[in-house]
Amino acid sequence: MTVTQPILGSTLPKRPSAIQRAWESFAIVFDSTVGTVGVAMVAFWISVALISLVWTPYPANATDFIQNESPTLTHPLGTDHLGRDSLSRLMVGTQVILVKTRLPDELFGYTLPFGDWPMPVGVAIWGVLGSLTLGSLLGLMAGYQGGWHDTIIMQILDALIAFPRIVLYLVVISAMGQGDLVVILAITITGAPGVARLVRSLAMDIKTRDYIRAAETRGESVWYIMFWEILPNARGPLLVDGMLRVGYAIFAIGTLGFLGIGLPPPDPDWGNMVNEARPFIFVTPWPVIWPSIAIASLVIGLNLFADGYREELTRYQK
Amino acid sequence: MSSKPVLSVKNVAVAYKIRGGEIEAVQDVSFDIPRGGSQGIVGESGCGKSTISWAIVNFLGSNGYVKRGSIKFQGQEMVGKEGEELRRLRGDQIAMVFQDPMQALNPSMTLGSQMKEVLTVHRNMSGKEAEVRCIEMLERVYMPDAANVMKRYPHQISGGQQQRVVIATALLTNPALLIMDEPTTALDVTVEATVLDLIAELRREFDTAIMYISHNLGVVARVCDHVGVMYAGEMVERGTVEEIYKNPTHPYTQGLIRCVPKLGADKASSVLYPIRGRVPPPNNRPVGCIFGPRCDYRQVKCEEERPALRQFPNGQSVRCHFAEEVDWRAWKPTADVLPPQIATKTGQTPILQVDGLQKYYTAQGGSIRDIMGLNKPRYVKALEHASFSVPKGSTLGIVGESGCGKSTLIKTIIGLEGSTAGDAQFLGVDITTHLSERDESTIRELQMVFQNPDSTMNPSYTVGQQIGRPMARFKTVPKNQIRAEVVKLLKAVRLGENYIDRLPSQLSGGEKQRVGIARALASSPDLVLCDEPVSALDVSVQAAVLNLLLELQAENETTMLFIAHDLSVVRFFSDYVAVMYLGQVMELGPAEAIYAPPYHPYTEALLSAVPIPDPSAQQKRIRLEGNVPSAISPPSGCRFHTRCPRKQLLSDNGQICETTAPPWQNVASEHHILCHIPKEKLIEFEPVIREA
Amino acid sequence: MARFLIRSFISTVVTMLLVSMLLFFLIDIGGGDVTVKILGIQATPEQRESLRKQLGLDQSTVTRYATWLIGNDWWVPVEYPIISVTNIKTGENEYWADVNGQATRWMMEDGELFALQRQPDGSTVKEPAEVWQNDSKGEIFWGLNNANSAVKWVRGSGEVVFIKTAAGIREEKDGPSQYIPLSKGMLRGDLGRSMRTRRPVAVTLWPRVRNTAILAFVAFVLIMPLALFLGIVAGINEGKPIDRFISVTSLAATATPEFVSGVFLILVLGIWLELVPPVAVFLTDDAIFQNPEMLILPLLTLTLVEVGYVARMTRASMVEVMGAPYIRTAIIKGMPFHRVVIRHAIRNALMAPITVIMLHVNYLVGGLVVVEAIFGYPGLGNYIYDAAIFGDFSAVLAAAMITVIIAIITRLLGDLAYTFLNPRIRYS
Ligand SMILES: Nc1ncnc2c1ncn2[C@@H]1O[C@H](COP(=O)(O)OP(=O)(O)OP(=O)(O)O)[C@@H](O)[C@H]1O
Ligand code: SF4
């Protein structure tokens, strides 16, 4: 048999590497003004967190200074009611949220290695990763497998969703006590139902596509289809959702801190800083203002980021 | 042609602003429509057909604008018209009908209120008056039970009826111009035929000028007197329907006509000639003639100078430098579009044998008793008593309207659904079970090609990964040789080696479909099931993909089941054809036998509904009444009896059809018809189409 | 439609059941030792153990769950019917045994049992009781004590128990050897007794629920029209400056935690502009009726956070609907713009957010917890917070269950509204 039709496209460029592709798919966020602003805000706080790991103007818990001082040259953001440097506390406050997680010495009876060394990446991020993982698993099972899987999973998730979020936090924390890992767990549990609903609806849409039929007619296993055929195509919305959830998580951690049941000391906690300084608000508002702005700007930044990214994503899909 | 045109489009160019520039979706289009005239616009997708219609009503969205030219409606300039003045014209003087009636109607308003508001707003009628007028109009478009329909919501009536409502709404104010954008594309062929009849009839009766957009030459031939052919934003040829179809002058028009199979043509006696290459994207059009890169007559001048639309003495206008020299009859295919020569295959050892195959889905009832499980469970009888066998290396085509069970049949055979009764064997192995219960070797031997190019490939993986996966999964190829094997397959579907690392988003529809075919072939299956593999493609691409499938089939001796709703394509592609209606095979036989008498009455109706791109052909007019009955409680006796136009031929007006299931009659060797009418009478039916 | 409604209803019931189990077991497994909180850290292990028994914490979790859900007054091993009587002085419910028409409780003194017979005026008459029954372990009696528990006395066992009183911990010699705190169960309207105060939860909880309901209702009435209006305005002006403005502002407002916006509002309105009292001290549960202006700051805070969320949902839905083909049809039919928006778009655009908005009542309640904490508002949120911090198991349970019921019922309402708005479901 002779080749009768021409071979198409022999001069296509080479495929970019996986990292390049990942970056390219991320970089679309810079097409959106809103998204770019968001990225900048988030990047700012991450840099602050990283810098604070190696340098702060003063030790965060040192009480050596004049109390309730308004901003001066030596204390650019002023001091709080115990005479601690607000800037240093603000900087250190980013750490547990964004870049480190303090592990207990012992977990379920096992002594953890590495002694006092914290685990990299902050509580908010671990919590969101947790809910993304758990939620994706449940959502995929409910959405792709359908039937009684769907009924049971959704029923349980509905039950979880029915809890006002803060109440769930309160219950988890009153049940398990304070600690970085407990906060991670609480974020995971409160976030998973939402992720699962999202992934479920995505999976129900994606599973109608012909390429899923193709995989099924190849006799692929349910797990292969869920994790290799469906999940990769949900990554855009999942990234957006994850971003928003990091925002919620920081929001929630701040709130818990404000209520006095958030991340345990000794590291300063923004929510708690607001709470402690509140009674002195008539003396000086600064110690309340700074952490408030910090939380708001970080959460807003993440939201803008997610918004911009989503906008560009839908545009590129059109 | 009468005095002043209703619509006069002059040298219009429309552009859409996009990030980093703009694209000219329409460049230099001109035409006039006189009172009572009907102008067809045909072209492949993305050529700017819809854009023109949006430009006329000045509804181009926030990023579109008319860049040049003028659009005059009854002498008034429409370009730049805005506000109240524009609003008063829309819906009153100019009405539009769109492709998908389900989408075009508001799901949460009754049909009546959606119709009436046209009159109450534009004509200041009272609700009562408007109601009367609407019912009249619904009756005018042959809507059964018109008064009742007014109270219903869109989802409560069928697609064909929805489109009637939309058309009735458009005609309420007796508009001077009616724009129709693919009004029948979403409809089944028999429904389409009735809607087209309606449009043709209304056209004669109302003095409305019609602009009719379609991608289907046959449809335009049925309802228009003039037609303009568009290519990549330009109108390349314009003239009367007769002239264009008989004497296509522009090389593109010629190509279009050559690349669709004629109804009745088969792969042994005729060939399809795809147009080579693909439509240039709007922001990357060639200088000179836009069609140049795909044109067989191209000369140096074509690359340098853009041809103008020139009018010829016979009234035809053509945008080609060499229009006088291009002779449609003297055309010879060049080597690169020459398709394979293929003989029809019949009568070898069967590879697939299906006997009485049945598939029921459980239906969900709505009443409280249903939910409590008190009522007997009801079933959607999606497939009933399917029996046939397919010889090795041949193709069985399956035709029928949407919902007739074509896809269920294929899904049951491939194992996406387990069957509920009956027997099916593939090379002697039982395949009535669900996929998960089949062994690997059977799974490997049955593969599928899908309809929608945009969803056939997983957007997250490269071409190479997707074609390679079946090889890795079935371990038919050692790991280190997969890449080499993928390259081979790519070559086989005429794609270059460089495609291996492409992502689906970087491919055109036709290319994706080729990759889908390569993936299906990767495990070297013996049986490939094709579910409408070309129906989502543009005609010029469709021809190439069909040719490719034919070629690969001949090369590998693959057996195929081929579903399509386009009867010409099925006829062209298949050796055997099964005609299905409401879950049941009605007629089965060699392809050529199906398309000539004796016919099953349903087949006859289907054939007479097909729009053919030849205005001079004589086509018998048989129209089916009513809707397809529900598959939950299909009619007793013959499932077709509620709509059968032929049952009067039987004594008692076909009483027997309502009570007794018809027998299979063997009307010729291998040709079977499920009908009570004796074969002697069936043979006397006239052929549906007689070419002039 | 029947199918849809029945489905939502069944799902609602199952959800509530699941939630209650989840809540119960979660608190039960994780719950710290409430006895430490009640008795203080100086209490001895024996004292704590005794209190645990009195609270019924020695029973299995499943038994306690069943008790909590359906009550135990009808199956405890007391041979007399158990009746519930309102205490004339406190107005709280008490359990008494119905001994031949006479409401009776028992107590043990110096190894002997006495019956306490309730008189119409609420006082009791104490009489010796000869009710001991023989058991394999000796003489026992199951009766009711004066702390609303079914208890088992064993003759001559001389059980030492510790009783917490306002004055401190009192040791008693003749205590019962087993306690089963009585309850009618959640399903029969008994919210249980607080572990801290031993008083019925309902007594303290209902005023709080009422206060919260007032706050939530006023907030809801303020927020919804405003949010829907802003969302619709932004949606029909997609991409224009007004849309950008509404979107970004509502994003910022939503993304700012309540405690931040609350503190800022205090700072700006209370301290700098002096428009409202910066601190509101709610001394009693009824304080909000005396000083309604105290509601202003909590309301504003809630509104800030919630309006943005709902407005964004509505906007997204509106944008989608305005791009729908049937809106295009309406415009091409020459309908005036206001008619397109009001008749054709809004109804469809509200369909999607309405269920989400109803779901969002959860968040509203969640937000209330914080707002109440900031402003010291005597509501349900504050109640849960206090109870959770104290570890008052039954109070948390009751209050959380109420929030959940509110949430689930609003969701059911959302489903109903959706059914009503969507003819596809209504006529199926
Ligand atoms: N709003 C828009 N913004 C940008 N580009 C657009 C827009 N609408 C259409 N286009 C582009 O304009 C070109 C012509 O589109 P148009 O819808 O008129 O084609 P068509 O002939 O109607 O196609 P089809 O047969 O698929 O309906 C296409 O390239 C399309 O991508
Ligand atoms: S102008 Fe030239 S390239 Fe264009 S259609 Fe005519 S012959 Fe072909």
Ligand code: SF4
């Ligand atoms: S059996 Fe009767 S109803 Fe059926 S197709 Fe034949 S004539 Fe028509």
Ligand SMILES: [Mg+2]
């Ligand atoms: Mg179009």
